[in-house]
Amino acid sequence: xxxxxxxxxxxxxxxxxxxxxxxxxxxxxxxxxxxxxxxxxxxxxxxxxxxxxxxxxxxxxxxxxxxxxxxxxxxxxxxxxxxxxxxxxxxxxxxxxxxxxxxxxxxxxxxxxxxxxxxxxxxxxxxxxxxxxxxxxxxxxxxxxxxxxxxxxxxxxxxxxxxxxxxxxxxxxxxxxxxxxxxxxxxxxxxxxxxxxxxxxxxxxxxxxxxxxxxxxxxxxxxxxxxxxxxxxxxxxxxxxxxxxxxxxxxxxxxxxxxxxxxxxxxxxxxxxxxxxxxxxxxxxxxxxxxxxxxxxxxxxxxxxxxxxxxxxxxxxxxxxxxxxxxxxxxxxxxxxxxxxxxxxxxxxxxxxxxxxxxxxxxxxxxxxxxxxxxxxxxxxxxxxxxxxxxxxxxxxxxxxxxxxxxx
Numbered sequence: 001x002x003x004x005x006x007x008x009x010x011x012x013x014x015x016x017x018x019x020x021x022x023x024x025x026x027x028x029x030x031x032x033x034x035x036x037x038x039x040x041x042x043x044x045x046x047x048x049x050x051x052x053x054x055x056x057x058x059x060x061x062x063x064x065x066x067x068x069x070x071x072x073x074x075x076x077x078x079x080x081x082x083x084x085x086x087x088x089x090x091x092x093x094x095x096x097x098x099x100x101x102x103x104x105x106x107x108x109x110x111x112x113x114x115x116x117x118x119x120x121x122x123x124x125x126x127x128x129x130x131x132x133x134x135x136x137x138x139x140x141x142x143x144x145x146x147x148x149x150x151x152x153x154x155x156x157x158x159x160x161x162x163x164x165x166x167x168x169x170x171x172x173x174x175x176x177x178x179x180x181x182x183x184x185x186x187x188x189x190x191x192x193x194x195x196x197x198x199x200x201x202x203x204x205x206x207x208x209x210x211x212x213x214x215x216x217x218x219x220x221x222x223x224x225x226x227x228x229x230x231x232x233x234x235x236x237x238x239x240x241x242x243x244x245x246x247x248x249x250x251x252x253x254x255x256x257x258x259x260x261x262x263x264x265x266x267x268x269x270x271x272x273x274x275x276x277x278x279x280x281x282x283x284x285x286x287x288x289x290x291x292x293x294x295x296x297x298x299x300x301x302x303x304x305x306x307x308x309x310x311x312x313x314x315x316x317x318x319x320x321x322x323x324x325x326x327x328x329x330x331x332x333x334x335x336x337x338x339x340x341x342x343x344x345x346x347x348x349x350x351x352x353x354x355x356x357x358x359x360x361x362x363x364x365x366x367x368x369x370x371x372x373x374x375x376x377x378x379x380x381x382x383x384x385x386x387x388x389x390x391x392x393x394x395x396x397x398x399x400x401x402x403x404x405x406x407x408x
Contacts, residue, residue: 001026001101004035008053009043011179011213013069015121015130017041020097022121032060037101040085041094042069044149046312050075057084066101068094073110073149074316080108091135091150095119113151120164122171127361127370127388128211129173133161133197134180139216141242142253142318143283143311146181153185158197165204174208174390175359176201183212184219195223202230208390209359209373214238214278217256217264225267236305236375237268238276243283244301245294251285253318258297269302274349274374276305279338282331283311284322291334299341304349305375306342308335347400350376356393356403360386367404377402 003026007017020039021028029035038060043049053071057079066087067076076088089100092111095118100109117132124130136151137144165176178201180186187193201210211234220239228237239261243249246257265275279298281291310331313320326334356372360380363369367379368386378393379402380386386408396405 001036002029002034003027003101004029004032004038005041006032006038006056007041008049008056009041009045009069011130011177012132012135012181013041013043015132015179016069016091016094018121018124018130019117019119020094021125022123023095023119024097024101026098026101032063036064038063038065039097040065040067040069042067042071044069044071044074045144045146046309046314048312054079054084070146070149074145076110077108080106091115113149114154116154117156118160120160120167122164122167124168124173127359128175128177129165129168130177130179131161131164132156132180133178133194134183134186137182138185139182139255140253142251142322143280143314143320145314145317148316150181153182153188155186155188155190155192158187158190158192158200161197162200162204165201165207169204169206174206175211176207176209177211177213179213182216183214184216193223194219195221195227198227198230198233202232207232209234209357211375212237214240216240217261220264225271228268228273229271234375235272235373236274236276238278238305239265239268241277241301242280243294244279244297245290248283248286248290248294251322252280252283262297262301265301265303274304274346274376275302276307276375277301277303278307278309280309280311281334281338282326284319284326285324286311286326287324295334295337295341298338302345303342304346306338308338310335343400346376347398349374350398350403353396353398356396358391358393360389360391363387372403378405379403380405380408382408 005017007013042053065085067085068089072088079085080088086106088108090110092115134155136153137147138153210232217239358370358372358378360368360370396403
């Protein structure tokens with residue numbers, strides 16, 4: 001049996017797919033047209049994510065499809081009832097992928113949201129290795145459905161995480177990306193912390209770089225600020241702000257507040273970090289006055305990266321029940337204003353032109369490409385194959401869309 005795995009969404013989903021790929025004893029194909037079964041690991045963070053999934057299903061309607069991931073919990077039964085998918089299975093079944101593939105009759109099995117991974121990934125199809133350290137989230141942000149489809153925060157066993165990294169390091173992986181649904185909550189249920197885990201990871205030989213997934217500002221403490229001075233950690237952190245006005249943060253049911261978060265970002269910037277964040281535009285009750293206050297405050301943040309999301313009502317969430325919607329034209333205009341603001345900040349940051357360390361990930365459109373320690377893309381022209389190599393780059397051109405090195 002030939003299996004094609006399709007992944008939508010976050011880094012945690014990327015890890016989960018790699019776990020299924022690693023576990024299965026069936027043949028894996030990288031072409032869906034050649035597959036006997038397509039396994040879709042889905043995202044449902046927005047209605048747009050659901051729309052993208054449905055478009056993909058329509059494109060492959062003649063294939064036997066198994067659906068897993070977060071959308072299994074929101075629209076899985078609907079898709080199954082319409083005969084669009086052969087089977088639907090929840091997160092807890094991903095570690096039993098071959099059992100699932102052997103089932104003869106159509107099915108919906110969502111399992112529970114209390115599982116914790118007990119298997120590890122021993123090989124990756126990418127140059128970087130993704131390591132899931134926790135599942136679930138205890139936050140109750142008004143716009144977010146993820147706690148309902150991932151469950152409460154729970155930590156992967158520390159020994160399992162360390163063993164996985166050691167095995168992958170022995171196999172030649174040098175960059176590791178730690179991921180989870182709410183990474184800052186790691187260890188709250190096992191009497192440890194993300195900081196303590198990082199200290200132990202830093203001791204593993206052969207590691208060249210550790211990247212961290214998104215963090216919550218309310219979970220960053222003094223111990224974490226001390227730990228991140230280790231040079232193995234990338235010089236980029238992504239910390240979820242979501243908005244830069246306290247009134248809107250309260251409407252969103254967020255835990256962070258602007259002044260404390262700005263103070264935190266300034267401390268991290270002084271330590272030499274490039275800083276990214278998430279920002280939601282056009283959330284219900286975002287008046288022009290609130291937007292302008294948020295925009296002006298955001299301009300004070302030492303940011304270099306941003307993911308701007310145009311609010312999309314998510315059924316089964318608090319925010320979807322609120323009035324005060326923002327029209328599409330206004331929302332798009334606000335998104336562009338924020339993107340332009342941070343794009344200029346990023347460009348100014350890169351004009352300092354520090355010496356960069358780049359892991360080359362692929363060859364595309366005439367350039368070898370990869371990311372530096374500040375999570376900025378580097379594009380390099382070279383006659384030799386550089387894929388998978390680490391490069392120290394000093395002489396390069398800074399452009400709005402990335403850094404370029406013409407020859408090497």
